[in-house]
Amino acid sequence: MKVAISHPAGTKTPTSSGQAGAARHADRPLRSADVARPTRIVTSRCRCVGAGVVMAATASVSARLKKQFRACIEQHDESARVRLHRAISWLARAEAEDDDNDARFVFLWIAFNAAYAREFALEGSAREQLNGFFEHLLRLDAGKRIAALLLQHFSGPIRTMVANRYVFEPFWRALRSHDSSGRWETSLAAGTKAATRAMLDNRVDIVLSVVFDRLYVLRNQPVHGGATWNSKVNRAQVRDGAHILMALVPLVIELMVEHPEADFGEILFPVLPPH
Numbered sequence: 001m002k003v004a005i006s007h008p009a010g011t012k013t014p015t016s017s018g019q020a021g022a023a024r025h026a027d028r029p030l031r032s033a034d035v036a037r038p039t040r041i042v043t044s045r046c047r048c049v050g051a052g053v054v055m056a057a058t059a060s061v062s063a064r065l066k067k068q069f070r071a072c073i074e075q076h077d078e079s080a081r082v083r084l085h086r087a088i089s090w091l092a093r094a095e096a097e098d099d100d101n102d103a104r105f106v107f108l109w110i111a112f113n114a115a116y117a118r119e120f121a122l123e124g125s126a127r128e129q130l131n132g133f134f135e136h137l138l139r140l141d142a143g144k145r146i147a148a149l150l151l152q153h154f155s156g157p158i159r160t161m162v163a164n165r166y167v168f169e170p171f172w173r174a175l176r177s178h179d180s181s182g183r184w185e186t187s188l189a190a191g192t193k194a195a196t197r198a199m200l201d202n203r204v205d206i207v208l209s210v211v212f213d214r215l216y217v218l219r220n221q222p223v224h225g226g227a228t229w230n231s232k233v234n235r236a237q238v239r240d241g242a243h244i245l246m247a248l249v250p251l252v253i254e255l256m257v258e259h260p261e262a263d264f265g266e267i268l269f270p271v272l273p274p275h
Contacts, residue, residue: 061250062092068257075260079267086114087253094246101242102222102229108245109219115252118265127209133264134208137252140259147204149247150211155199157240158211162195163188167214167237215241 066088073081090111097104116133138146150158165171168191170184191210198206218241221227227234256264 060092060095062088062095065091065250065253065257068254072257072260077260079270080256080260080264082271083115083264083267084253084256087111087249087256090114091249091253094249100230101235101238102227105218105238105242105245106222108242108249109215109223112245112249112252115249115256116264117268127213130212131205131209134205134212136262136264137255138205140255140262144204145251145255146208146248147202149251150204150207151199151202153247154244157244158199158207159192159196161214161237161240161244162210163192164214164237166234167217167241169213169217172217211244215245 069084069088076084088111090107094104094107094111097107116130118129141147161167165184165188168184168188170187173179174181174184195207195210197203198210214237218237222229256262
């Protein structure tokens with residue numbers, strides 16, 4: 001069985017109330033205390049797991065993915081095993097952050113990074129690498145679940161985020177350089193129009209690229225100390241970013257679990273034996 005996630009737009013995923021301590025080591029197995037409270041899920045067929053165990057609808061997303069992964073772990077190579085184990089561990093940590101969208105967003109970004117990262121690269125080539133990862137996923141996604149998630153459940157939050165200047169890098173660049181030409185506004189308007197057209201045309205690859213451009217700027221703000229924890233300003237984009245990733249990251253992991261034949265490359269930091 002495969003379990004497809006169903007998150008209504010703008011709603012929080014029910015999670016456990018505690019677990020707000022420091023991030024746990026990514027390479028140790030998950031304990032029951034790491035797992036969030038029940039999330040509403042919908043079941044469907046998974047060729048990777050086949051006739052494996054069907055989890056009850058009371059399971060958390062990370063626990064369900066972990067069980068699905070374990071059912072076909074022998075079909076994955078070593079890099080994929082480590083990659084997916086790490087990603088699921090950070091997803092479980094994100095689920096524990098019920099009332100802290102800042103922490104949830106950061107943990108979800110780590111989970112996503114664990115799933116796709118291959119090697120360090122300059123900004124331009126890193127973007128190409130990310131777009132290549134999305135193209136790979138979309139080819140594997142025969143059921144068009146990513147398209148349904150983004151274009152149906154999150155079309156509103158995505159439109160809002162794409163048009164938000166505070167997650168648009170040229171806005172900040174113009175502010176830092178005292179550029180009053182208004183070129184960033186022209187660029188933002190053009191980008192918003194292009195993203196809207198891509199959504200209407202079902203160009204999920206373009207939508208993903210634009211959304212992650214915005215999410216990357218949002219990620220940089222807390223990670224590089226450019227935002228206050230639990231600030232009273234600019235909360236909408238943090239909330240929407242956390243909600244989008246909370247739905248998308250499990251789907252990314254699930255597609256990777258379902259396709260052990262897919263090559264996602266060598267992991268950045270392999271597990272090494274102790275000295």
